[in-house]
Amino acid sequence: MSLLTITDLTVTFGDYTALDHINLTLTQGELRFLIGPNGAGKTTLIDTITGRTRPTHGHITYNNKPIHHLPEHRIARNGIGRTFQTSVVFEHLTVADNIDLATTHHLRPWQLLRAPRTLPDTVHHILDRVGLTPHTHHKAATLSHGQRQWLEIAMLLAARPQLLLLDEPVAGMNTDERTRTGQLLTEIATDHTIVVIEHDMDFLRRYARDITVLHEGRILTHGDLTTIQNHPEVQQVYLGHTPHQEHTP
Known part of the structure; x- marks a missing residue:
């Protein structure tokens, strides 16, 4: 069952396009990882979902109700919570x-x-x-x-909240703490929907089931880890490999 639906979402700051016609659906009980290079639009997407940034164009619906026009505190009260890179x-x-x-x-x-x-x-x-x-x-x-x-x-x-948006939750953690966090997120996803922005590829390999890759404000691809690893554009723009290079993302 769909919990959050993003349709044709665009965010511009002057001449700069931070998000370019994003379409994304999150279902209940999903653990979704959001990855991409710096400047890909990951944090802007989270900011727009939570009302910190206003969309230039497009719609966001949550529990079948539009929220893209609501202030930040109203969105939080409706059941969307987030963490930041700094605790x-x-x-x-x-x-x-x-x-x-x-x-x-x-x-x-x-x-x-x-x-x-x-x-x-x-x-x-x-x-x-x-x-x-x-x-x-x-x-x-x-x-x-x-x-x-x-x-x-x-x-x-x-x-x-029904939906948790976590911005780099394992940044700076040691190995044991990352393991505990991965177990915790997996357990919480049994009764919440979670979106995780993450750069730690080891953590991604161990705990990611569904991955969305952003690049230059657009969704490059979506799928499981194998799909992401084998996607030529992901290898080139995110992981730094050409399609014919050996890779270990």
């Missing part, structure tokens, strides 16, 4: 308090005043799901880089 957590708060705060994003002011002082079961469940239960009462500032990324994913889950 955004409240370092002076505990891990649990960061997640608890994220659960209240949809509440009205009067509901916040009536919110319980004890941690709800939802927070404990999310802590366990992302593997941060041992750090429940630790300040976020004490977490490792990988743990901070997991906390940010936990905060997204607390906001109850």
Whole structure:
């Protein structure tokens, strides 16, 4: 079942075309990897889906409703969450308090005043799901880089989105942290739709099922890892190979 549909999406900044007639559909429960060289339009696409950038032309529908005209906070309330390349957590708060705060994003002011002082079961469940239960009462500032990324994913889950957009979630992680993150994303995709912008090709090989390649603001191709590896244009413009070279993407 289609969750997000992008139709003929174009974004221009003056004379520069960042996205050029993008057509893309995401289905429920999908784990989609979005790759491409720097300047391909990956972050601009995420920015446009989440309302940070306005499309010049085209449409975006989410749950069969148009969202391309909505402000960023309305899109977030409708169930689309994202992370950024730089982790955004409240370092002076505990891990649990960061997640608890994220659960209240949809509440009205009067509901916040009536919110319980004890941690709800939802927070404990999310802590366990992302593997941060041992750090429940630790300040976020004490977490490792990988743990901070997991906390940010936990905060997204607390906001109850259907669609998660993750911008380079394993950047700077060590091998164990990348493995744990891959397992986490695979598990979360059982009840969420996830789009991952990623440059780590080893991570891509291990966890990518569906891959979309962007180049110069256009979708170059889409498919599984084998399809992407064997696509001549991908080898040339993204992986740096000509079609006849031996390649290990």
